Amino acid sequence: MQAIKHEASVVSGTEGKTVEQKLAARAASKRRFPSLESADTSPAVRLLVQAIKTVVPPLLGLALLVLVWAVVAKSRGGLPGPLSTWESAKLLFADPFYQNGPNDQGVGWNILNSLGRVGIGFGMAALVGIPAGFILGRFAFVSAMFAPVISLLRPVSPLAWLPIGLLVFKAANPASIWVIFISSVWPMILNTAAGVRAVPQDYLNVARVLRLSELKVFTTILFPSVLPHVLTGVRLSIGVAWLVIVAAEMLTGGVGIGFWVWDEWNNLNVEHIIIAIFVVGLVGLLLEQALILLARRFSFGQGV
């Protein structure tokens, strides 16, 4: 007993020492590297430092991109540099919603048309994919039945579906919506199914002990539990859909950002193509961020 006590005191003694040493070391390092965030600076200054820390690195990254672009544009004759693109963009966005006939409309119309196609194709994919995912996740038999079909069709490049769409629908617009549909349906099916399979058994046991009805189980346990997975699927799908729409519209024509890129290529208006690249990137970024916000709202501390 005595020995144990002694040992314990020795252990706590060394622990105390290391803590003291750590504190001393920390104090010393502070003296050597006086940080801007030390306790005696005012909250306003600390806020400013924080703001600089969050804003400066992304700005530097973007500046680097523009610099590389400018250097490449300087050395290769055909590519317009940042300045001429900026001038062109100012003109373009001065009147984004003009209409000069079906093949010459403002950039705003092109974006809205593309978003409209994505919305319809993606919406139909959600209507089909999410319920299908629930069924696949719930019934192992159905899942085993469709596993080979999904594995076979999912890796196919979305554009390979375009001729089928043109053949079946005999029109360009439904065909590109079809391509959006087929490319964005898979992530929603697979993520929803995975979410249903991942519903913790504990929650289902709670439902069993309470003898909840099937409907109540669905609304209070299954659906909220699967929702974060569904939203992950939705986010991936929107990403894919927005990737695919540019390529699909290049091939099918009509009003849309993809067609616009191709049209401006035919006009050799490379500034507009570069603007389109930025616009497509920006819209994709906004869609993604919106869905991340939505997912966070429904994650309930489970982490997404």
Place this chain on the structure above:
Amino acid sequence: MEKFVELQGVGKSFDSRKGRFVALRDVNLTIRQGEFVSLIGHSGCGKSTVLNIVAGLYDPNAGIALCGGREIDGPGPERAVVFQNHSLLPWLTCYGNIYLAVEKVFGQRENKAQLKARCEAALALVNLSHASDKYPHEVSGGMKQRVGIARALAMEPKVLLMDEPFGALDALTRANLQDELVKIVEATQATVVMVTHDVDEAVLLSDRIVMMTNGPAATVGEILEVALPRPRDRLALANDSAYHGYRSAVLEFLYQKHLRPAA
């Protein structure tokens, strides 16, 4: 007192890919109304399986399980379970989690105000009235477990089943919750079956301790009556020779007679 929960020759085996695994064989156990019974044993001894059979979450392969003179046929709110990891639904507030249970059990007979009063009383019982509108991820582990207990108690079950209710908590929180549970059980006169692997917890809380042999094919080894007077006080018992007697009887069973071979 009458027999309330009764297991007669209960056996349970699971079919796995490697073949049949016999978890329990020939378990005989009766629990009286108002009794606090602990199931203790090394991990893998099937104590949770016994609890799940009483809960109705598992069907026994052999023997019969009775509760209140009727065969246990599936789970139900009269045998409320406090799960090991609280199992609160993360998208409902603490209040909402309890309300889900209360609404299901009493919703047909009582109006909204009565249901609300039940939920509030349950939260007050575990001293959590202030956390009513918090979501589970916003409160500590001990508080979550208390909400789980409140949810189970709010159903006014005939038997309260607890599967290592304090297993995931730190020692101090665990002690606090044990003391609270002692008070609640004394106030509500509930019949409780608790699975634990904590010897002190078992002795402090139980009227009887059911010690299980090691699996596979585990069964009831010995049953120890704990005749310590209630209310029991943790501090007073620390120097109580009877308490230490019970404690060493359980330890002897676990570490001498049925030491689990190193896995």
